[in-house]
Amino acid sequence: MLKFDQNIELKKSGNDLLMAGEILIDMISEDYNDDFTCRTYRQFFGGSPSNIAMNAHKLGVHAVVASVVGEDGLGNFLIHELKSAGIDTGYIQRSAEGPTSMVVVTKSQSTPTPVFYRGADYRLSYTEKLEEKLMNSKIVHFSCWPLSRNPARETIEKIISKAKMNGLLVCFDPNYHPMLWEAGEDGIEYVKSVIGKVDIVKPSEDDAERLFGAHTHEQYIEMFLELGAKLVILTLGKDGALVSNGVETFRFSSLATEVADTTGAGDAFWSGFYAATVKGYTIREALSCGFAVSAYKLKYTGAIVDLPKLEAIKEIYGL
């Protein structure tokens, strides 16, 4: 059982976090485009696990990204960004079979629906090199992206089983979105089956509703626990989160005072939670660190902001 007032016992490994899954170009329109007058976009580094790795590195822990880019300039850009941040890019594979994956977001006054261009990201192979790094990591993290398509799905399945056999903490962002899955495939049942294999899940309210339909927060928590997750962090936007280990359930408040842009707030939470967990804080403290990093990020625009070390953020938020 994961107790709130104890730290999580982690493997003694050289690397802290292995983030497996998507690395992407976020192509975001400069302005609202409901009347088709804004035609300018800006290219950003993206992909949730990759953002978490970037953040965690800034907070002061070691992280690598296992993902795939195409053999193109956009892939070069993503690798360049990781390198500039000081992250080992040796686990970024390159594929000649698809372009670097991209998400285009055209800002809209109504519904700013992201458009997914899946290219290289799901072509992740389970290699000896990846296994070696996995064996030498403390925590492994993935989202729904690699689960949605093969060969990445099989790679993640191997990663989960190897990680569990070797005592890693296995964490999953159940950010299910039907557009990630191929038409006709039941992504929901598959995602539910994965929840039972992991230690920690952090669904948003929207994720929970996509997976289970409309229910209360408490019912969502119960549903994730019944599937087998050991710690469920149900995030509720400005209302913080409801967190349960199956025995106790606590409400955590958001620490945000100033909200400039919500992009990447969830990734910031994960990175704060992981950094604190690696540094040996209790689960309760690590959750607070997650909210502190998220609150810090919310003050700035963009998914990746210039985070100070975890200790500095703890001080700012009086933790």
Added chain:
Amino acid sequence: MLKFDQNIELKKSGNDLLMAGEILIDMISEDYNDDFTCRTYRQFFGGSPSNIAMNAHKLGVHAVVASVVGEDGLGNFLIHELKSAGIDTGYIQRSAEGPTSMVVVTKSQSTPTPVFYRGADYRLSYTEKLEEKLMNSKIVHFSCWPLSRNPARETIEKIISKAKMNGLLVCFDPNYHPMLWEAGEDGIEYVKSVIGKVDIVKPSEDDAERLFGAHTHEQYIEMFLELGAKLVILTLGKDGALVSNGVETFRFSSLATEVADTTGAGDAFWSGFYAATVKGYTIREALSCGFAVSAYKLKYTGAIVDLPKLEAIKEIYGL
């Protein structure tokens, strides 16, 4: 036989051109990006057959585009552009299974390789509505894009067979590129098999080399004729074109005096050639009109420029 000094006898149909195939977003970097400092892109209307339709409409003939966009804002943008130009968008299908297709071009001092994001474009269905428009058109045109993947490939095969049975002029841009085809598929053999089923092909020198390897211009012409094309227009950039009907071969000079941007020069040629053909000019005259429209386009930046009516362009170039 297609004689240079005769016009091409066209079906008496209400619509002039049916352009079947790709409609795309061209996402083009604002500046060179070798050092990853340029992160700004601009979104343009694109896709060769769609550009030809836009141009032909401006030159004064009727054209429609049969293609597919996703159910997203980028698809809305493309439909909006066609509508603004006065083109009937009733033959643009929408697909929930893939995003609007996109080509990202990051300008580079070395090799500015386009990155293809195939989404909705190849999901073209052969519908009753499409068949009805086809039966009421004079010329049908397609490129390698829809041929590279199903279901569009089967749709084009049906279009070719129906068009031939009903006396339409069938024209093909053999712009073969290995990146359009799925890994392991022999696109070259398939493209060659299609060349034998059409009336007119307009390969560039690069297209010819990709299909046949390195040969002389005259050998390329011979190879396309042997496959069964009735008129081969081998374009040679600033050196104009070599055109053959299998009996006579003529060299045509480029009419360009001023080159601001070569993007879309080939599409401009096709549109001038088609507009003149529809208006009853001889093949020789129509080819000259193609070069005149291309020369006019070359003076401006972008694939689609503000073309005047064909008669005005003929006057400018003394045809």
